[in-house]
Amino acid sequence: MLYFAARRFLSALLVMFAISVLVFLIFFATPGVDPAARIAGRNADPATLAQVRHAFGLDRPMPVRYLLMMKHLLVDRDLESFVNRGARVIPQIVQAAPVTLSLVVGAAILWMAVGILMGTAAATMRGTAVDPLIMLVGVVGVSLPAYWLGEVVNLITQKQLHGTVFSWVPPPGYVGLSQNPGEWALHLLFPWLTLSVLYAGIYARLLRGEVVTALNEDYVRTARAKGLSERRILVRHALRCSLIPIVSLFGLDFGALVGGAALLTEVVFGLPGIGKLTFDALQNLDLPVIMGTVLYAAFFVVLANALVDILYARLDPRARHA
Amino acid sequence: MTAQNIVAADTDARPRGDVLLRASDLAKHYPLRAESLTKRRRVLRAVDGVSLDVRGGETLGIVGESGCGKSTLGRCLVRLTDITSGRVEFDGQDITTLSARRLRRIRPGMQLVFQDPQASLNPRRRAGDIVAEPLLIHRYGDAAAVRRRVAELFDVVGLASAHLDRYPHEFSGGQRQRIGIARALATSPKLIVADEPVSALDVSIQAQVLNLFADLQEEFGLTYVFIAHDLGVVRHVSDRIAVMYLGEIVELAATEALYSAPAHPYTQALMSAVPEIDDGPATVKGAGAHRRERIVLTGEVPNPVAKPTGCTFHTRCPYARERCAVEHPRLTETASGRRAACHYPLDGQR
Amino acid sequence: MPDQPLLDVTDLRVSFRTRRGRVTAVDGLSFSVAPGEVLGVVGESGSGKSVSMLAVLRLLTNPNVTVSGEVLFRGRDLLSLPDKQMRAIRGREIAMVFQDPMTALTPVYTVGWQIAEQIRAHEPVSRKEAHARAVELLSDVGIPDAASRVNAYPHEFSGGMRQRAVIAMALACSPALLIADEPTTALDVTIQAQILDLMRELNARGSAVVLITHDMGVVSEIADRVLVMYGGRVAEEGPRQAVFHVPRHPYTWGLLDSVPRVGGTRLRRLPTIAGVPVSPDSLPEGCAFAPRCRLRHERCDERPELSAAPGTPAHRDACRLPADDRTSLRLTARAAATGAAAAEHAGRASKAERADKADVEREAAP
Structure with missing residues (x-):
């Protein structure tokens, strides 16, 4: 039974990891979704964009960005929406x-x-x-x-x-x-x-x-x-x-x-x-x-x-x- | 009843040729799924160290209860399944590890007839096409030659040519088995392995199909390995019989010897358990039924995954002694010249 | 009256409505079972042996079935009994055991639960009491360590054990009659011997048994009386010894002769019955067996009535052959069977004969 439960748990973790990577990759592969532009708002000048990019870590390599997002989501639980500034994800889901x-x-x-x-x-x-x-x-x-x-x-x-x-x-x-x-x-x-x-x-x-x-x-x-x-x-x-x-x-x-x-x-x-x-x-x-x-x-x-x-x-x- | 219809008890029924099929220490093991990481994977020893010879023109019966491995053995003998260890020779050639391509060249010579004619015939194909299939696979000849051959085969197994265009479901059970036999005969095989070919049939139909087997053997000099659980049927068709228990042959003997004086206690118990028809005093039959003492085995066949130590039969054997639980008996010649895997074989003391 | 039968079936008819019209599975069957006797019912597939027994217990639930006739059990007509009274008889006074023990038990309940359910359906006993009786019954039918095995699920039992459990369940209310439909067909021969012993024991305790089987050997071992069925009708009935020693109906001869034996003379070829068992949707007007009979003559177009053998009123058969000298007729028939078979073997039967056979087989094919 323990063996069964452990195997089950591991496979669940694997599934969730795979899904999260998939979502992440699909998102960044979709054209016209530059998160920085959304965060910075309409008609933001390039300097602001670059600043936002840096602040959100969007200028880092993909794996790092993935890990950062996962850390904010699961460990710090303070991941924020890109669109509604200040709205945290976890409380929204909990609600x-x-x-x-x-x-x-x-x-x-x-x-x-x-x-x-x-x-x-x-x-x-x-x-x-x-x-x-x-x-x-x-x-x-x-x-x-x-x-x-x-x-x-x-x-x-x-x-x-x-x-x-x-x-x-x-x-x-x-x-x-x-x-x-x-x-x-x-x-x-x-x-x-x-x-x-x-x-x-x-x-x-x-x-x-x-x-x-x-x-x-x-x-x-x-x-x-x-x-x-x-x-x-x-x-x-x-x-x-x-x-x-x-x-x-x-x-x-x-x-x-x-x-x-x-x-x-x-x-x-x-x-x-x-x-x-x-x-x-x-x-x-x-x-x-x-x-x-x-x-x-x-x-x-x-x-x-x-x-x-x-x-x-x-x-x-x-x-x-x- | 004509005299030539009776099989003499004291002679070998048919003249025997050379060894056509030989199995040496044949084994087929199936690994089972592990129950946990710590436990070792268990192994189902379906066939475990079987050695036998089949001579050209004879019928070797293989008999045993469900789960004894007789069907698996049949499939191993024609290489329908891979063999775990041991060796199978057919017609002087080692076929144990032949590749699929090389095996295909041997296939026409050895064919299988299955138990359930319903399941072994493709329901969407006409009877004629089913019988023609092996001919096409093995490039028998042009379309006209194949047609002629199929018509001939239908005649041989007692089906009418009107049946050629019918589908399997339009036939009765006995007729379907005839189609299966015609298909097996198509490539003029030397050897036919028949796995419970009559057990799904009514008694009257069973007799018809058994007669067909006998006729075909006589006409084409076929060699049969006949697998069945019905001791009456096996006795009727076989020249020699191998009795199997938990994947091993426990006794191998000429039919009459086996039935009149079994050497292995399991054979004896098996024989005695068959309900016999009491025809009464020998008025009509010519031979009176002889009542035998019944030995009712206690318990059931052990799980083949966890076979008993020593002699696999010792847990149910009425004559078991200490040695039987420890030492595994090999199939060897007994003092009275019989082949039995038993430390204390019976010597006609029935 | 001591000789009053326990079960007395008169003119039982069972027919099914199918797409191809009405099909008669049981065609005017009459028989009786005396208290404490074992009646063996033999026949091939399509003989109506199982259907007739299901009809007796009113277990044919298919809405396309029509059952008529009279089934008197202890003087009450089961066919006209209200459902509730019928339920009180089923399982309590008449129990039934079926062929395939692998599927006969509900897979999701323990064996003990199912036995207790049977007891509690008929007797006002507590759950605990019923459970205790289940243990007792299981141990009675020879299941070792019954106290713990009672809590096992059906799939944890082997085929033989399951059949024992099913029999234990049937015995739960000590029925006066047990109907067993091919109870050993799915079992190995050594297990079959154990189950037959169990049936004998049960019979010794006073229950009458109707044993349906296709195995002449089983009947020969256990039955007091034998009923041979063909085409939904009785071909022959009588005391076991009479039917096996001096069988009267050509169908019985064929059945007995075509079984390969474990003892006695070994024949190279078996005497056969030509053709295939008659199918319920093509029952002939006259004798049902006539199309396959080697001794058929004009009078066989007329349906034969059951009539007693000379000197033995209990031994009856439905055949239009002369009542005396059946033994020599049997030898004639067997010679014909062997001869025809041999002819077929030697030169292959003439075209006409083979076409004739094919016709018979085709008609009977489903």
Whole structure:
């Protein structure tokens, strides 16, 4: 186990190092991104530029610049944005993370619940009209892009019907959980729904396939021969085994979303999360922030991977000794 | 029942030629993945020090329980897999370390027939093309010659020419195995290694395919290495039989000798475990079924990764003594002229 | 009444709706099992032997299946029983063991948990009690160190051990009837011998056993009575000795003759049954075996009824051959089988004959 954990940790470090180098190189290989020009502001004279370059160490060789940036980011934790002078990267991320986490955790609970219900229901009602109907709903969910759905939801709840049905919907934005839990939930309700529609559709389809396969397995026949109730066979045997691949997929999706992949939903609903932060930084070509968010995202994806492996071993005894 | 259909018990069934295939101290080891940095990599000894000769025109049966290495041995014998150590000679030529190119020139002479005809036939190709493939690979001749040869092969294995254009899934299990046999015969091999060729078939179909094997041997003077777990099937087809246990041959004997008086305790236990059909008094059959005393082995086959010390069978052997746990017996001639890997071989004391 | 059967199946029919129309897998099957007896059901693939037993326990869940007939178990018709009562019978009064022990257990629960689940489904006992009984059962079926092995997962058991565990589970509620579907087919011969011993022991404790198998040797070793099935119908049934010593149906002859034996005379060529087993989607009107039978005649177009052998009412077969003198007919059939095979070997069968055979095989191919 220790050997396993150590190997895992080392590979995670390696991945993060590689990503950071890649981001760094891509950034400086992109034309027209001279950070000095951005820091010095518009129409700065060459002398100022040179001064800025020197002050930020931008005239040093690339490896040194990389190490300097990493030192500021990870050791001194005082790396500053190139665009908004004085704005430090780490506090920005620390501030944005809870927003994204709130959004993704809520949506994940929703989509897992709905996905499992839909998938299981469709699988058990195979051969009836309910099955294709549920699956159709799932496909519709999958094919609605989040930004479009979000805009439509906003249009309806903020404009068209805001005066009547949806008068209780607060304007886009975010309220911290510790400040006011009720408002927090209210602000996040539609973002949750929007984000979970896509994933619920995907997970329902996947789970249906898994449960249908499981229901044809020999062990389900054994369970029937034991005289168990259909409900118990479905939940304790078929569904339990079907969840194994679903859960590992969930870990990866969850990690990616927390890392910033919920970007579109955040932007549409004006949530100041990691995705939004990355989005803005990319628009301004603000290397320090990009570097910070990308490393943060990589960290979560790697962490999610490790958690999935551990969870997998918990769920599937066959994986424990392999 | 005609008299010539009975295989005489006391003679060698077929005149034997020279040694066609010889394996000397053959081994195939698979290294397993390390469990941790500190532990040593473990090794699965699938085949461990096997020596045997196969003479031209004879059938050597290889029998044993699952995991005994009989299939791996079969693949080693035709160099379908690389060999860890030891030596394989085919037709007087050492093929142990032949390069892929040189091996290709030998290939037509030795062919393999697999257990699962469904899995070993490409589902997207027509039966005729499947049989033609080895002919094309080994440049048998022009298109017309290949067509003629395929039609001939179909006739030989009892398939109709109407079957040439069908796909594997349109055939029954027995017919698919016939296609596999036709493919193996295409290049007129001297040796066919058949790995459980009838175990997936219903008994009535199994008998048909076994008869086909017998006919082909007689007609083309084929040499077979016949791998199976079914002791009845092996007895039916083989002139001599090698019994394997945990990657080693524990006994090698002529078929009748082996079945009437096994020298190795494992062989004895294996034979006694086969459920026999009781045909009753010798009215119809000609020979009455003789009941034997059953020896039910305790426990299961040990993990081949962690083989027992000494004699690998001593953990389950009803006759094991102290020496068996320490000293590894070699396959040698016993006092009664049999070849068994046992310190205390049985001497017809059944 | 002491002779009342435990299980009495009358005119069981199972059919599947497929794209190519209705397919009859079991075609009017009737048989019974007496308390404490071992009934061996033999047949090749497609004979309907497994499907009929699944139908008895109502384990055919496919919505395209239709089952009809009467299955009386201790006087109750299982086919018309409400689901809940049926569940109370499954696993408690009738247990079933399947062919492949590798896949028969749910991979994510320990063996002990699964045995305890079975006990608790039928008896109001505590978790702890059920667990203790699981240990006892495992040790009963010969698993060494049961107290610790009870907490092992199925994948930690070998095939033979798993089959023991499955049998332990089946025995949990001391069923009156155990249906075992090819319980040893996936196992090595030395392990098979152990499992057969276990079944015998179980039978000695009073359970009746229906053993489904394709292995005539297994039946010969363990069965009291034998049911030979072909094409979803009974070809022959009777006490073991009668069926094995004086078999009456040409199909039974073929089955017995085509098995290569470990003892006795060694034949260069085996007598075979021509063609391939009949497939459920092409069952003939008359005798199902007629297309492969070497002694078929015009009357075989008419479906034969089961009729008793002269002098032995318990030994019945469905064949239109004259009821007496089957033994000499058998020799004729075998000579024909050997002769036809030899002819094929010598000069290769005539074109017409081979085309005929190909037709039979093609029809039967899936």
